[in-house]
């Protein structure tokens with residue numbers, strides 16, 4: 013029966029793609045449009061038949077069951093037993109009859125579970141510790157550090173690193189430390205987007221202010237401070253002259269020692285803010301006041317630069333410009349950055365939330381031993397902060413010659429290659445500032461400690477939302493060119509930029525949905541965003557094994573996570589999902605092996621698909637437009 017159906021489907025597809033026969037040509041004229049419609053309908057019918065044939069599994073993707081705990085009596089078996097004890101004690105301690113709270117708590121415990129299952133594949137020991145009235149702590153000790161590699165096609169520019177000892181604790185009360193609302197390390201991550209009205213106006217006062225003095229008259233403007241590349245003493249600025257730069261032409265006016273007024277309006281669309289600020293810096297300016305870029309909205313300029321930049325709204329810019337036109341003397345009275353995090357704490361840490369605290373767990377940028385930032389810094393041989401265009405040019409000119417950017421060694425390179433054709437289709441591959449931005453964000457060398465995950469019932473969708481607090485980690489590694497703290501703030505404010513630009517949000521959500529969800533998660537505490545906890549859990553779940561046919565490209569064959577993806581049926585519908593994290597004993601194991609070695613994460617590889625089914629699947633995917 014199945015053979016008969018396959019023959020029928022094959023004939024259907026053949027008829028869909030065949031050229032018209034002589035008799036058809038001799039018949040009434042058929043327009044190209046009609047021919048295509050005919051093919052389209054035939055293919056759509058094929059899809060439906062195939063979907064029906066594959067049964068209900070095509071409609072309801074099955075969640076891959078977590079690997080069964082290792083046999084009792086082994087150390088990993090004890091971990092699963094300790095995990096169950098930990099779950100039971102935690103529920104006894106902080107459980108509630110409120111169903112929404114119970115759901116939230118379950119989600120937090122599920123997150124612990126997926127990490128423990130990943131670690132239980134390695135030699136490990138565990139214990140549950142409970143002091144008096146406190147929540148229990150699950151302690152997992154592994155014999156050495158573990159390294160988690162995300163699936164390349166999820167395009168996450170981080171790896172997960174665990175210490176020899178990792179601890180988990182779930183609490184229903186807020187953390188006791190200063191981060192992120194009272195510390196200095198997270199202060200630059202916040203800004204106008206942290207709390208604003210729907211049209212982007214900051215609520216509860218401005219996060220920064222520019223006060224200028226024009227012929228004795230004082231003008232105070234709300235502003236957003238930029239992510240500074242270095243420590244800046246804002247007390248040095250009072251008295252500095254303010255100079256309007258016509259059409260951003262920094263050579264047209266003397267700028268030495270001045271604060272330059274530049275405008276988004278005159279910046280070419282393909283130029284980064286960093287390049288704009290670099291021009292002013294090289295012309296001798298000490299700071300920049302940048303007008304517009306977000307219409308009436310205020311947002312922080314994320315590109316780290318040599319000189320500080322204060323962004324003001326377009327309306328305030330007009331006010332400032334008309335005042336400067338008639339003024340004989342204009343100077344800075346004050347440049348000020350306000351800390352308005354106190355109010356946010358009460359909003360973000362209110363009742364009903366569940367915190368999962370970690371120790372010994374980190375997110376570390378990819379290509380730790382030879383990141384693009386290092387290659388770019390060497391290529392430019394300049395002590396100045398690099399701009400996005402630098403990253404683009406260095407990447408384009410050295411990726412084929414510098415072994416650090418080789419496809420076998422660089423995860424960032426593989427992620428870019430996996431997205432390159434999609435980026436090309438929308439004309440981005442020639443946009444130096446845009447591609448440079450993507451490259452720069454994945455090119456830094458930073459290690460961030462996972463402090464906690466906060467879970468709560470989502471308001472913007474049905475389900476549980478989560479936010480992850482990452483903290484700069486003193487890794488002892490020489491940072492170049494940035495600090496962990498700066499990189500974190502930089503990523504945060506670029507994320508705001510992406511979120512503000514609706515079409516980029518759609519683009520990134522289409523190209524890298526997991527990445528976009530993780531970005532929302534990593535910045536949830538700063539901006540109040542809600543990430544889908546279920547999707548984040550999937551990302552951190554150990555993969556079960558490669559699926560699908562062996563890719564044609566050699567570098568894809570060598571990439572141990574290339575085929576870590578959901579299993580799809582012949583029409584491209586997901587029939588079985590799996591986690592996205594490949595755990596291994598050390599980083600060296602996930603550098604591309606020199607053969608098509610399969611990942612160690614499981615033995616549930618599927619047999620290669622039949623070529624006809626492949627062909628039909630590809631045909632169907634063209635119609636279904638399924639994303640990764």
Ligand SMILES: [Zn+2]
Pocket residue numbers: 190191192195196197198199483
């Ligand atoms: Zn902090």
